[in-house]
Amino acid sequence: MTDIQTNLFINGQYVPSSSGETLSIYSPNDDSLVSDKVQVAGEKDVDNAVAAAKKAFPAWRDTAGHKRAAIMLKFADLLEANIDKLAKLESAAMGQPVSVAKKMILGPVALWRYYAGYSGKVAGESFPPDEDGTYKIVQYEPIGVCAGICAWNGTHVLAAWKMAPAMATGNTFVLKSSEKSPLAACAYGDLLNQAGFPPGVINVLTGAGPVGSMLAHHMDIGKIAFTGSAAAGRAVMAAAAKSNLKHVSLELGGKSPALIFDDADLDNAVEHSSTSFLRNSGQICFAASRVLVQESIAPKFIEKIKDAFSNAEKQMGDPSLEDTAFGPLADKKQFERVMSFLTGAREEGVQVLVGGERLGDKGTFVKPTVFLNPDINSKVYKDEIFGPAISVRTFKDEDEAIELANATTYGLGSTVYTNDIARALRVAGKIEAGTVGINSAFNTSPQTPFGGFKQSGYGRESGPEGLKEYVQPKTIHINMNVGKK
Missing domain, CATH: 3.40.309.10 (Aldehyde Dehydrogenase; Chain A, domain 2)
Incomplete structure (x- = not known):
């Protein structure tokens, strides 16, 4: 294939890895080399991506909900318009038949549109003073910089589950694709810019486990969502605990x-x-x-x-x-x-x-x-x-x-x-x-939560439950008796 994007996408721009390290992708169909130029993020690149997301957060959080929604809907339109290209990239990297890959892009298109509908509509709660004279408010605020680590078997679905609810609730994001299937995610940068996402709101990194570990340990990331093996999920959870006790959601497979x-x-x-x-x-x-x-x-x-x-x-x-x-x-x-x-x-x-x-x-x-x-x-x-x-x-x-x-x-x-x-x-x-x-193999839906019991992880993606993973409640009590005469 020609015209394959292999750079990191940080602060609205494509950049090479600071370390110069690359990884090679071989076709699982015939063992031929697809690309040997896929950039591997180093520690400096991870820091730059997180810093860009952190800088972009206040303005994105304060952007009117309908404006965030419009950008998300434009991105969904661009995913759909580029379905052939993205499916071919996914197929070339990890062998997914293009007919399957297209279906696994249409699902995320629906997810982005579903969560765009929630942008600006995350309501809070209020409770009357009653006898205690205290008016109570609960409001739901974005967490800040969030990160997502994707498995290789469904890049677009996993990315949408993580990024779309984060965008709707005003967070910023750093996405790491799998080293087995990085090509379609690398192509996101141009689409994100065309959709109108401000620089730094979404950043895309490539690399293997060490890059994910840097994200899990990072002190300026407030939430990390991981999809992958149970062993790697435990490592993400441990890293979150050892660093800043960031929020964690895990989807760890099944039998x-x-x-x-x-x-x-x-x-x-x-x-x-x-x-x-x-x-x-x-x-x-x-x-x-x-x-x-x-x-x-x-x-x-x-x-x-x-x-x-x-x-x-x-x-x-x-x-x-x-x-x-x-x-x-x-x-x-x-x-x-x-x-x-x-x-x-x-x-x-x-x-x-x-x-x-x-x-x-x-x-x-x-x-x-x-x-x-x-x-x-x-x-x-x-x-x-x-x-x-x-x-x-x-x-x-x-x-x-x-x-x-x-x-x-x-x-x-x-x-x-x-x-x-x-x-x-x-x-x-x-x-x-x-x-x-x-009476049917289970299929996911934008409207319903997805996640597991036991060692299949915890937390939920998709549906209203997926939205809750990217907000935190703040309680405000107002003494209504002040100034009362």
Whole structure:
């Protein structure tokens, strides 16, 4: 690809890294070099970005809500207008099929428009003096400089979840993209300027873990939102505690269950346990990778899911082509991680129903894989693979299904398939997860919060709850008895 932006975006301008360090991006499709000039932010660059955001904060906070909204809406329009370019950049960097990448840009477009509607509309509360003679006011104020660290599997979605509510509430921002998928985020700078964001309001940095660590430790950042692994999330939380006790929200992945009862529409359950699950090569944090099927329908389901995964393999290919449904894994490191799970499963004696191998001799393609009845202590059953692999196990009744579903340290997503609405709601209420899909793989919405229970993190993104992550309440008491005669 030509005309790829690789610089840092600080205070409204593209600048090279102060350290001169760069990282290389190789195509997960064919191992070819995409760019070796992606700038890696050093400590000076992080300080400059935070300083720019800090300087821009007072004016942005005081900008009228309707003016902030207009800028946000313009940015959403620009994202939509540049969807082809941004999708190609995402695809080139981490192998996401362009058809999928476009859908994962349209979602953020809706998010920016949704939160633009909240700009200037975050109301406070008041309480009458009653007997104590004190009039009470609660107002919600922006935190200040906020930062976001994105995972690589959905750059635009994760960036919008973090930046859009921060913008609506008058905060300023420093965004760090993943080192695996930095190219589309690097392109944001021009769009931010065209939209009319003042210099310093949003800054975009690239780099790996050390850059994220500098943000998490920074004394002038008031809030950090992180999406990624549990280990990295713990490090962010520890850094926040050791520095200035900044606000933290964490989304740390999952090992989500799908519960398929004997009265479910079987073809629908198969569709969402295969095509929907594989739409980003299984690289979706809330994808249901533990598929639990009621015993009486298990034989029929197993045959259907086997056929579905075999057919999906035939639809894998060059992610830059519009008709490609499923692409490679993000990079060689992720490929090796997933392959280690597949190799380990074979060594443990786990039955592989279909897949379980590399596809082709170039790129980072892995055949869609189904494990059958792995032991509950098997790594492929209990650990997050983050690849195109599911484990199928059976259950006898509702109680056992719920017990199996909750037997995990994670609690991000879940899915229930049944035609009994009472059962669906009953089971949904007992599943220990932040999100539940009924008769469909879970899909996010701008209107509803997203986040997890247990070790899937805490805090929420999207919906009104996501807005609350970027404000802090201030209580004001007024003595109404002063001057009373």
